[in-house]
Amino acid sequence: MTEAFTVHALRGVLVSAGLLAALPAGAAPAAAPVITGQPQWQVLQVGQRAGFLVKADNATGYQWYAARPGSGPTAVPGGTAPFLLTAPAAQGDDGTQYSVIVTGPGGSTRSGTGTLYIGPNADGSPPDSVLAAAGDIPAARNVMTLAFLNASLGRVPDSQMFWSLQYRDGSGNTVKEAHSFAEKPYFDLPKVGGTRLYVYVAPDAASIGTGQKNYFDFLELNVGQDANNGPYWINMDTTRVDRWGLPVAFRLQCGDGTVVERGDDVGLFVDDRDVTLMKYQAELGSPWNAAAQQSWPYGIDEPGAAGFGKNGPYSGYYSSYIDEVWRVDGLTIPKPTNFLDLATQLPDLSGALNRHVAAVTGAFNPDGTLADKSFWSKHPPTSFYGAIPSNFYSAFWHEHAISHLQYGFPYDDDASQSSDVGCKKPQSLIVGVGF
Structure with missing residues (x-):
């Protein structure tokens, strides 16, 4: 037979x-489901949510399972979709493994496991595998040494990561530098004034750019010198005011021995880009999830450029709250017609509107300036983004930033929440870029 x-x-x-x-x-x-994308490991800060994604052909059903250290797998309630957003992680969740059984007309298939790890640094800063030790960097002949580190975890080769910088030299001539990480991983930085340091992922140098269909990001920096040939200094930050395009973090080494790190936390470097987008959408919900699709997979745009601006589908998101704030605070200045875009520079009012803490009688003068000088001590960061409407775009990038410090909107430095840092006699600046 x-x-x-x-x-x-x-x-x-x-x-x-x-x-x-x-x-x-x-x-x-009928064909059994075939898994084409396995769940990947996650690194979190305590209180953050993990996002596990499975990709499968011929699949009609999903059931996720979690296995805590020392225990067998148990079904995750409600975990019946390709993407699973976990509950906020506790320290005891370190090492928990997630897998999924995918079913279809032809049978079922169990995925591999994705492990949830609690990061080694409580502030979310990347370990030295993401930001290499400053001692490995050549000494500067000019102001300081820039070092560019591929932190894509093998997703992109050095030859497809680029950086660019434009500035005026001491003679007033415009200088443009643009190199791959493979070609020029170090740069002896002179005094450049205020400028942007761009980073890109692209197939070749001719393809780098800052368009809607480019993988790019940037840091803001200002490198100058005190009067009478005094010490050099630097002031810089990472920023999400315009968009998020690539995971970026930096380590600044100062002449007095101070080392400071800012930027995206280690979890965003570990996450696959699809997971970052799905986590953003799942955590924020509607209408933010639809707006996030505008530039994907190249980035996530700030709200004013992603449907929340004037004439956009979500332009009325803040309208009722703005009316309430103007009434409660007795404001006489024009109301913003674009997304929280005030006609004059009013940092405190801008910050309070974005964070949904502005509707407080006596907090502001009629012209929008701060009347209550103790306002920010009465409204600490734990009270920010606590109600709708809030700038949840900004809240997300703070949640996933080193020490939760980031520029999520203009004037986000109010209440000491920005990623802005500075020092005199800077020695080195390591810039880690992921994908």
């Missing part, structure tokens, strides 16, 4: 016994 005959005979027995439905003549058996 041939193997083929044996299989068909067995099928016939099962059909006769009513244990298997008969197939139409000539029909092939």
Whole structure:
């Protein structure tokens, strides 16, 4: 008896016994699900949520399972979709493994496991595997040494990571530098004034750019010198005021021994880009999830450029709250017509509107300036983004930043929440870029 005959005979027995439905003549058996993308490991700060994603062909159903250290897998309630957003992580969740059984007409398949790790640094800063030790960097002949580190975890080669910088030299000539990480991983930085340091992921140098369909990001920096040939100094930050395009973090080494790190936390470097987008959408919900699709997979745009601006589908998101604030605070200045874009520079009012803490009688003068000088001590960061409407775009990037410090909107430095840092006699600046 041939193997083929044996299989068909067995099928016939099962059909006769009513244990298997008969197939139409000539029909092939249904294919079992095939997993094409396995759940990946996650690194979190305590209180953050993990996002696990499975990709499968021929799949019609999903059930996720979690196995805490020392325990077997148990079904995750509600975990019945390709993407799973976990509950906020506690320290005891370190090492928990997540897997999913994918079902389809032809059977079921169990995925591999993705492990949830609590990061080694409580502030979310990347370990030295993401930001290399400053001692490995050549000494500067000018102001300081820039070092560019590929922190894509093998997703992108050094030859497809680029940086660019434009500035005026001491003679007033415009200098443009643009190199791959492979070509020039170090740069002896002179005094450049205020400028932007751009980073890119692209197939070649001719493809780098800052368009809607480019992978890019930037840091803001100002490198100058005190009067009478005094010490050099630097002031800089990472920023999400315009968009998020690439995971970026930096380590600044100062002449007095101070080392400071800012930027995206280690979790964003570990996450696959698809997971970052899905986590953003799942955590924020509507209408933010739709707005996030505008520039994906190249980045996530700030609200005013992603549907929340004037004439956009979500332009009325803040309208009722703005009316309330103007009434409660007795404001006489024009109301913003674009997304929280005030006609004059009013940092405190801008910050309070974005964070949904502005509707407080006596907090502001009629012209929008701060009346209560103790306002920010009465409204600490734990009270920010606590109600709708809030700038949840900004809240997300703070949540996933080193020490939760980031520029999420203009004037986000109010209440000491920005990623802005500075020092005199800077020695080195390591810039880690992921994908």
